[in-house]
Amino acid sequence: MASAITIEKLKEIATCTMCSGLMQHPVNIHCGHSYCLLCILTVVKEKPWFKRFQCPHCGFTFEEGHWVYNNSLERLVELIQEMEKTEQELLCETHGERLQLFCEDDGQLICWRCERGPQHQGHATALVEDVCQGYKEKLEKAGRNLNLLQEECMNQKVFITTQITKWKDKIEIWRQKIKSDFKNLHTFLQEEEKLYLWRLEKEEEQMLRRLRESEANLQQKSEELKSHILEMEAKCQGSAQYLLQDVKGTLSRACAVKLEAPEVFSLEIQTAGDVADLNLDVKTMLRRHQVGVTLDPNTAHPSLTLSNDRRQVFCAHSQRNLESSSSRFTAFPCVLGCESFRSGRYFFEVDVGEGTAWDVGVCMENVERGPNMKQAPELGFWAIRRGTQNGYVALTSPHTALKLRERPLVVGVALDYEAGAVSFYNMTSGSHIFTFPKASFSDTLRPYFHVYQHSPLCLPPYSK
Known part of the structure; x- marks a missing residue:
């Protein structure tokens, strides 16, 4: 029989040359040859001291674990086993007679006694030989449609792969x-460059993740189509009984397979980074993101006094009797700004004047404010300090000494929430002071000030 010949040819493809049996959990090594997983593991275990092994068929060298599961081949083995079972003459389970008839109404093989029974009375029936060719043509047509879908799916996958390459190329060019553009600029512009690159990297990762998800979905659809195609081919090459067994269900499943229209991705880069369009004056660039900051009296330490407009603060000798509050600093004479930052870029200025000691920066809204308070980035503080003894330092862990050419009278604080950057500038000269290592913010940030005696702080008014 032609079907028997077909099965033998399929078995040749699916037979493991090591154990001479149908492959169990087949795996591919990089030379393209396939073996049972157990067989290939046997080769490895025989020489555990070896790091490289040879393919039994062609001698290609491979390392342990450097193989992939062949799901399509495993499915083929299952189909061969099913075809071998159905090659035997099918008999009616109820009457033990040969299934020579096909009931069009119920879509199932029946015997002559079933036809006369009440279950199929009045149904349209025909000899298996008479209807087999018609259904075979329908199956072949369904298979051709699936092949067209498979081809379209692969074309879409190639397109997405090309999109990924183009996107990565455009990102690299940008x-x-x-x-x-930033190469010949001074320290401030070098810091700006880092911010742009961080943002571009995030945009690259987001788009690549979407493109790769689409690519993976198309690969999964491709595998599904291959499985249906193999089923169609096996049906068409099997016996008439095997072909007609659940033929309508097979056709229904095949026709139900659809290929959705691919998502269209715009490869336009959103990150603004054309330096030629920027005003390269440091102060002007910083003030593009400036916000007006006022002081929050509910957070002020009892020794601090705020002006009526809440833009000036100084440290008194005695402590005031203020209402107890969990938001108030009690360990050190500190106060927060009223403004909250959860995303975006911000800049504000602090007039430190001739003060001999101060801390300015930003902190997480939920930082410790009592006896256990410690100012460090890992505890939610990003600030610089002028101390009476140690000069200027960044409050990193440990502190970073800052060597400034000139004393700043006005300090600028720049925050880029998404880039995780907090930078400080001498607004007297427009020079860069310090940028904290890249952080990952997860909570609300607020302006932070530590006020010392005889060193009042002032927040200059700002209006757009």
Whole structure:
């Protein structure tokens, strides 16, 4: 029989040359040959001291674990086993007679006694030989449609792969452009460059993640189509009884397979990074993101006094009797700004004047404010300090000494929430002071001030 020949040819493909049996859990090594997983593990275990092994068929060398499961081949083995079972003559389970008839109404094989029974009375029936060819043609047509879908699916996958390459190329071109534009600028522009690159990296990751998800979905759809195609081919090449067994269900499943229209991705880069369009005056660039900051009296330490407009603060000798509050600093004479930052870029200025000691910066809204308070980035503080003994330092862990050419009278604080950057500038000269290592903010940030005696702080008014 032609079906028997077909099964033998399929078995040749699916037979493991090591154990001479149908492959169990087949795996591929990089030379393209497939073996049972157990067989390949046997090769490895025989020489545990070896790091590289040879393919039994072609001698290609491979390392332990450097193989992949062949799901399509495993499905083929299952189909061969099913076809071998159905090659035997099918008999009616109820009457033990040969299934020579096909009931069009119920879509099932029946015997002559079933036809006369009440279950199929009045139904349209025909000889298996008479209807087999018609259904075979329908199956072949369904298979051709699936092949067309498979081809379209692969074309879409190639398109997405091309999109990924184009996107990565455009990102790389843009990255190099940003680097080139910022190359000859001073310290401030080098910090700006980092911020742009961080944002571009996030945009790259987000788009690549979407593109790769689409690519993976198309690969999964491709595997599904291959499985249906193999089923169609096996049906068409099997016996008439095997072909007609659940033929309508098979056709229904095949026709139900659809390929959705691919998602269209815009490869336009959103990150603004054209330095030629920027005003390269440091103060002007910083003030593009400036916000007006006022002081929050509910957070002020009892020794601090705020002006009526809440833009000035100084440290008194005695403590005031204020209402107890969990939001109030009690360990050190500190106060927060009223403004909250959860996303975006911000800049504010602090007039430190001739003060001999101060801390300015930002902190997480939920920082410790009592006896256990410690100012460090890992505890939610990003600030710089002028001390009476140690000069200027950044409050990193441990502290970073800052060597400034000139004393700042006005300190600028710049925050880029998404980039995780907090930077400080001498607004007297427009020079960069310090940028904290890249952080990952997860909570609300607020302006932070530590006030010392004889060193009042002032927040200059700002209006757009």
